[in-house]
Amino acid sequence: xxxxxxxxxxxxxxxxxxxxxxxxxxxxxxxxxxxxxxxxxxxxxxxxxxxxxxxxxxxxxxxxxxxxxxxxxxxxxxxxxxxxxxxxxxxxxxxxxxxxxxxxxxxxxxxxxxxxxxxxxxxxxxxxxxxxxxxxxxxxxxxxxxxxxxxxxxxxxxxxxxxxxxxxxxxxxxxxxxxxxxxxxxxxxxxxxxxxxxxxxxxxxxxxxxxxxxxxxxxxxxxxxxxxxxxxxxx
Ligand code: NAP
Numbered sequence: 422x423x424x425x426x427x428x429x430x431x432x433x434x435x436x437x438x439x440x441x442x443x444x445x446x447x448x449x450x451x452x453x454x455x456x457x458x459x460x461x462x463x464x465x466x467x468x469x470x471x472x473x474x475x476x477x478x479x480x481x482x483x484x485x486x487x488x489x490x491x492x493x494x495x496x497x498x499x500x501x502x503x504x505x506x507x508x509x510x511x512x513x514x515x516x517x518x519x520x521x522x523x524x525x526x527x528x529x530x531x532x533x534x535x536x537x538x539x540x541x542x543x544x545x546x547x548x549x550x551x552x553x554x555x556x557x558x559x560x561x562x563x564x565x566x567x568x569x570x571x572x573x574x575x576x577x578x579x580x581x582x583x584x585x586x587x588x589x590x591x592x593x594x595x596x597x598x599x600x601x602x603x604x605x606x607x608x609x610x611x612x613x614x615x616x617x618x619x620x621x622x623x624x625x626x627x628x629x630x631x632x633x634x635x636x637x638x639x640x641x642x643x644x645x646x647x648x649x650x651x652x653x654x655x656x
Contacts, residue, residue, distance in 0.1 A: 422450030423638035428501040430454045430493065432484055432541060433511030435462035437610035438560060441626035442508055442633050447475035449634060454497045456482045457511065484511045484537030485529065494544040503552060506637050507545045509538040509582075510560040514575040514613045527574045534578035539585060546593065555598040556637050559586050560629065563606045563649060579604075583647075590646055599644040601636040605629050606651045622655050 429446045433439035435457035443455045447470045455470075455477060457463050463479040470477040480496045482489035497504050512534040515526050542557055549555030564572060565579030583602060590600040607623040617623060629650060636645040 423634060424506075425450035427451045427505040427637075428454070428497065428503055429506040429508065429637075430456065430497045430504050430541075430545070431508040431510060432456050432482070432493075432537070433560075434479075435459045435466060437612060438605075438608060438626045438629045439508070439510040440466050441630035442510065443477070444470055445627070445630035445634050446506070446637070447477055448473065449638070450475075451506070452476040452501050453478075454493070454500070455479045456493050458483050484541065485532040487540055490537065490540045491544055494541070498548060503548055504545050505554065506556045506558065507541060508558045508560070508633060509541055510558075511537055512560065512578075514572065516569075516572045516575065516613055518571050519573050522574050530574050530578050531581070534575075535581045535585070538582055542585075542589065546598075549598050550593070550596045553597045554641065555593075555596075557586075557589070557593075557598065557600050558633050558636060559600070559602045560633075561586070561602050561604045563604050563651070565604055566649070587647075590644075594644070597641065599636075599641075599646075601633075601645055601648070603629060603632055603636070603648045603650060605632075606655075619655070622652060624650060624652050 429451045431439050431443045434443045434455035443453045447453045460481050467479045480493050482493040561582045562579040564576045565583045569576040586600050586602040609620050
């Protein structure tokens with residue numbers, strides 16, 4: 422068991438990458454707190470994990486809402502006494518030309534993808550700093566390193582996540598806290614339109630989960646700070 426007894430909070434765990442990370446971490450002995458907005462789907466994921474005998478609880482939280490995030494962190498600490506691993510995964514995309522992108526859409530992208538990551542991170546830090554231990558895993562994207570035609574607002578949120586994570590790392594490594602940013606290419610999930618013509622060629626949610634597990638289970642003295650994750654053969 423690579424994460425035996427570790428407490429992990431995973432946002433956006435009702436489906437896709439977050440669900441795969443939660444299942445993988447739980448299978449490796451972590452106590453997982455799964456979170457998202459859709460309670461029915463969350464309950465379904467909770468049941469899938471609980472049936473394996475793993476320790477799992479769920480908490481509804483919208484990461485665009487500061488008090489929801491604070492309540493999630495409080496819930497995890499009250500339930501398990503600490504948070505060892507935070508996975509900032511909740512996110513969504515809007516893909517259209519800038520000229521068609523509404524200010525509300527731009528604000529909402531930043532509110533979930535970046536502001537949600539910032540608040541969740543800030544809220545877990547006091548506990549991690551006091552224990553001089555912790556791993557913060559951010560699910561960014563290759564869209565945070567490259568230009569995306571008709572995806573400028575989404576790409577901007579992921580470029581922001583990378584800037585935030587790189588700076589945070591400099592700030593918290595002295596407390597033994599590791600900051601890991603995973604930048605996947607296209608992953609076969611419901612993300613965006615969910616339309617994936619080349620399903621069998623792109624990454625699977627499980628590939629991202631394996632990568633998160635790899636980063637989270639390194640010895641505490643080693644940090645995988647940034648990972649570009651691509652399909653081996655996309656053609
Ligand atoms: P997905 O299948 O659409 O899942 C997104 C998850 O985020 C869901 O569990 C959703 O749950 C949750 N979520 C969305 N808005 C939320 C909010 N306001 N508050 C709380 N939870 C929220 O997409 P995915 O592919 O797994 O995406 C996960 C992350 O990977 C995202 O950050 C995405 O940008 C990133 N990523 C995806 C790809 C890709 O091609 N799929 C590539 C690179 C990076 P609820 O709807 O229940 O709240």
